[in-house]
Amino acid sequence: MGFDWAFFFDRIVNPGAPYLNALVRTVTMAVLAMVLGLLIGLVVGFGRLSRYGVIRAACAFYVWLIRGIPVLVLLVMLFSGMAAAGLFRFSDIELLGLKLTASFQAAVIGLAIHEGAYMAEIVRNGVQAVALGQVEAARSLGMSSWQVTWRIVIPQATRVIVPPFGNDFNHMLKTTSLASVIGVQEIFLLTEAMSATTFKSFELLTVVALNYLVLTAIWNTIQGVIETRLRAHEIDRPVRTWWQSLVVYLSPTPGSAERRA
Amino acid sequence: MSGGARKPLVRALDVRKSFGETAVLRGVDLEVQRGEVLCIIGPSGSGKSTFLRCINQLETYQAGRIYIGDDLIGYRESGNRLLPLPSRQVVLQRRHIGMVFQQFNLFWHMTVLENIVEAPIRVLGQPLAQAREQAMRLLDRVGMTAKANAYPMKLSGGQQQRAAIARALAMNPELMLFDEPTSALDPETTGEVLAVISELASSGMTMIIVTHEMGFARQVADRVVLMEEGQIRHEAAPEQFFGDKAPARLKAFLSTIH
Ligand SMILES: Nc1ncnc2c1ncn2[C@@H]1O[C@H](COP(=O)(O)OP(=O)(O)O)[C@@H](O)[C@H]1O
Ligand SMILES: [Mg+2]
Numbered sequence: 001m002g003f004d005w006a007f008f009f010d011r012i013v014n015p016g017a018p019y020l021n022a023l024v025r026t027v028t029m030a031v032l033a034m035v036l037g038l039l040i041g042l043v044v045g046f047g048r049l050s051r052y053g054v055i056r057a058a059c060a061f062y063v064w065l066i067r068g069i070p071v072l073v074l075l076v077m078l079f080s081g082m083a084a085a086g087l088f089r090f091s092d093i094e095l096l097g098l099k100l101t102a103s104f105q106a107a108v109i110g111l112a113i114h115e116g117a118y119m120a121e122i123v124r125n126g127v128q129a130v131a132l133g134q135v136e137a138a139r140s141l142g143m144s145s146w147q148v149t150w151r152i153v154i155p156q157a158t159r160v161i162v163p164p165f166g167n168d169f170n171h172m173l174k175t176t177s178l179a180s181v182i183g184v185q186e187i188f189l190l191t192e193a194m195s196a197t198t199f200k201s202f203e204l205l206t207v208v209a210l211n212y213l214v215l216t217a218i219w220n221t222i223q224g225v226i227e228t229r230l231r232a233h234e235i236d237r238p239v240r241t242w243w244q245s246l247v248v249y250l251s252p253t254p255g256s257a258e259r260r261a
Numbered sequence: 262m263s264g265g266a267r268k269p270l271v272r273a274l275d276v277r278k279s280f281g282e283t284a285v286l287r288g289v290d291l292e293v294q295r296g297e298v299l300c301i302i303g304p305s306g307s308g309k310s311t312f313l314r315c316i317n318q319l320e321t322y323q324a325g326r327i328y329i330g331d332d333l334i335g336y337r338e339s340g341n342r343l344l345p346l347p348s349r350q351v352v353l354q355r356r357h358i359g360m361v362f363q364q365f366n367l368f369w370h371m372t373v374l375e376n377i378v379e380a381p382i383r384v385l386g387q388p389l390a391q392a393r394e395q396a397m398r399l400l401d402r403v404g405m406t407a408k409a410n411a412y413p414m415k416l417s418g419g420q421q422q423r424a425a426i427a428r429a430l431a432m433n434p435e436l437m438l439f440d441e442p443t444s445a446l447d448p449e450t451t452g453e454v455l456a457v458i459s460e461l462a463s464s465g466m467t468m469i470i471v472t473h474e475m476g477f478a479r480q481v482a483d484r485v486v487l488m489e490e491g492q493i494r495h496e497a498a499p500e501q502f503f504g505d506k507a508p509a510r511l512k513a514f515l516s517t518i519h
Contacts, residue, residue, distance in 0.1 A: 137366035137425070140317050141380035141432055142356035145348065151383065155370050233370060233412035 008203045012210075019190055023211065026186040029108055029179060030172045036112035037172075038165070041119020048124050059120065066117035072178050074114055079106035079182040107179035114175075115168060122164045126157035159230045166223035173215045187211055224249040268330075270295045270436060270467050271316070276325035278311055278491075285311050286322065287491035293436075293469060298462045300478040300499075301471045303488035304514065309471045312488070313438045316469070317360050318351050329358065329436065356384060359429030359437040363444050365421040367413040373400070373424045374409040377431045384432070392431070399427040403457050419450025423457050430461075437461070439470040443477075455481075475518060479503050487511055 015023075047059035066074075079102070083089040090102035130153050138148045180189035191208040195201035228235070228245040239245045271293035278286040285308045293299050301309050314320040316327055318335050324343075327334040332354060336343040346354070368376050377399060378392040387395075400406045403423040413421055422442055429437060442458065443451040455477050462468060462481045472478055478485055478499065485502040487495040495502070495511050503515070 131366070131369075133362060133364050133366035134368055136319050137360070137362060137428075138368070138380075139319065139352075140355060140358070140360040141428070142352055142384045143380060144352050147383050151379065152368055159370070233372075234414060 004200055004203050007198075007200055008206065011204065011207045019187065022185055022187045022190040025104070025184065026173070026176050027215065029104065029111070029176045029184065029186065030169065032108045033111035033115055033176075034169050034172050036108065037115025037119050037168075040112060040116025041123050044116060044120035045123025045127065048120060049127060063117045063120050066113060069114075071111065071114045071175060072181060075107060075110040075178060075182050078110045078113075079103060101184070103179070103183045106182055107176070107184045111172065111175065111179070115172060118168055119165070122161055122168070123157070125164075126161035127153060129160045130156045162223070162227055162230060166219070166227070169223075170216050170219055173219065174212050177212075221246075221249070267294065269293055270297075270330060271469070272326070272328040273312075273316075274326040274328075276312070276315060276322050276327055278308075278315060278320065278322045285491050286315070288325065289488075289491065289493055291486065291493055293467060295467055296465045297483045298466075298468045298470065298481055300482040300485045301469065301488050302473065302475070302478060302485065302514075302518075303494075304517075307488045308491040309488050310440050313360070313440050313469065313471060316436075317358050317438060318355055319360075321345070329354070356432060357435050359432060359434030361422070361426055361429055361437065361439045361442050363441040365413075365418065365425045365445070367421055367425055367428070369413055372410050372412055373405060373416070373427075376413070376424060377428045380428070381431050396427070396431060399430050400424075402430075402460070403427045404453070417450055418446045419453045422446065422450075422454045426454075426457055426461070435467060437466055437468045439468065439472070441471050441473065443472070443474060473518060475503065475515065487514065489514075 044059045044062055047055050048063070050056050050059070079090060090106045092099060092101050093105070094100070134152055134156070135148055138152045139145075143151065176184075176186055177188035179186055180192065183189070187208050191204045192201075195204050198204070225242060225245045228239055228249045229242075232239050235248060237244070237248055239248050269292040271291070273289050273291040276286050276289040277284070287308075289308075289312055291299075301312070303309055311320055315322040316329070316334065321335055326336075334354060335346055335351060337346055338344075367373075368379065371379065374393065374396055377396040378387075378389065381387040381392040381395065382389060397406065397409065400409055403426055405420060405423050405427065408416060408420060408424070413424070416424065426442075439458065443454050446454060451474070455474065458468075458470070459477075459481050470478070470482070479502075480499075482499050485497060485499050486493050487502075495508060497507070501507065502511070507515075
């Protein structure tokens with residue numbers, strides 16, 4: 001017995017088409033949920049700063065409610081719970097020649113609803129972090145509220161929002177494994193299915209764990225490069241291209257290291 | 262009223278403003294002629310900032326009138342009632358009133374040059390080349406040419422404030438408002454900012470300056486007013502204002518400053 005190294009390396013070198021499909025599904029699910037979650041977060045986050053009390057209250061309620069419900073419960077409620085109650089049943093659809101299964105749709109929407117509540121707080125903090133003085137200076141120059149929002153508030157809020165957004169995406173890549181519960185064929189569900197037939201579950205789980213690790217490591221690098229570019233105004237070295245940003249991000253200069261820590 | 266040539270650029274008539282229960286402006290009456298430099302001094306909390314902010318509509322006043330030239334600021338008169346202007350028109354009225362803040366308020370994500378060309382391009386629709394050329398002229402005027410491509414966080418307070426003055430001038434204002442422009446600066450850099458403001462004053466710009474720098478006020482102002490408890494309490498040419506014959510109350514206030 002013991003750890004079957006040969007089997008382990010074979011799984012890494014020859015993952016096979018079903019596993020690669022599942023990997024694509026995992027990443028797609030995370031990206032779609034994150035994009036939708038960001039949209040929800042923008043609406044709800046700005047809603048929490050609305051001048052209308054009703055809108056503020058509704059958005060605060062959304063955040064409070066969703067942050068109080070485990071994602072797992074939310075996913076099952078959306079997919080099975082609502083169908084059981086006859087409220088709504090997801091069904092497979094074709095979109096641009098791609099088949100989106102019912103469970104995949106439910107997973108994306110559930111994860112997005114969950115993420116939206118967290119993004120709303122991130123967006124709200126980001127907007128509030130933009131010094132009121134700069135907004136007033138922009139208004140005093142005759143800029144319209146639209147121009148102030150697009151030219152001053154959003155670019156600066158983005159700098160504040162990107163780091164926590166990136167951390168959430170890192171989380172999201174791993175949270176997608178919960179979608180296995182409602183039958184989405186992502187890498188964790190596939191791993192479990194293979195374990196049942198090969199009885200090499202520890203080797204297979206190690207592979208899938210490594211897989212999540214690689215995904216998050218890739219994302220962390222991308223995030224670091226994006227953050228480096230957004231901090232161009234604080235960095236003495238040129239970061240005009242993506243390549244320069246990557247070099248600055250990876251190089252252990254005091255400036256970048258202290259910001260990354 | 263005297264003839265058209267003497268028509269003041271700024272006319273404030275019985276301007277009132279409260280925050281909730283607190284009456285902050287309790288009937289401000291003030292005129293500023295074209296080309297005049299007016300300094301406002303007064304104790305902290307007396308409503309100086311609020312008054313400047315009402316002129317520029319960062320706050321709305323609740324009663325009285327403020328005219329810039331012939332424009333009634335923030336309102337339209339209908340019979341005896343004041344109806345608030347839609348924000349589109351508020352934005353238009355603000356264009357030619359420049360404001361310089363105590364905390365500089367440069368746009369943190371833009372270089373000095375980008376800070377200056379932003380509004381001329383976005384608000385006035387100036388072509389980039391023209392806006393840049395004007396910006397470089399203004400930077401030369403405030404002695405900041407070398408810092409055109411620096412980000413605000415790399416600048417000293419005095420440099421930031423001079424850039425902020427150039428930014429306001431880029432909109433070609435007919436009136437400049439300064440709200441304690443040197444209060445956030447250390448003594449070394451205060452001088453360089455005051456020099457820029459003095460130069461601007463001698464160029465004929467109409468200005469209202471809130472300041473605690475009495476020496477500066479005395480030298481640069483055509484007229485000085487004392488604001489207390491939301492009203493203009495005293496008003497004189499600088500020689501009289503700071504002279505021996507000033508009223509006792511004014512002397513008492515001035516003595517608290519130095
Ligand atoms: N946005 C606000 N909300 C409530 N009170 C305010 C606000 N702005 C100013 N005040 C109050 O109005 C008074 C006058 O303030 P201000 O105009 O800033 O005085 P000054 O500039 O002369 O020091 C102060 O008592 C201040 O606390
Ligand atoms: Mg003040």
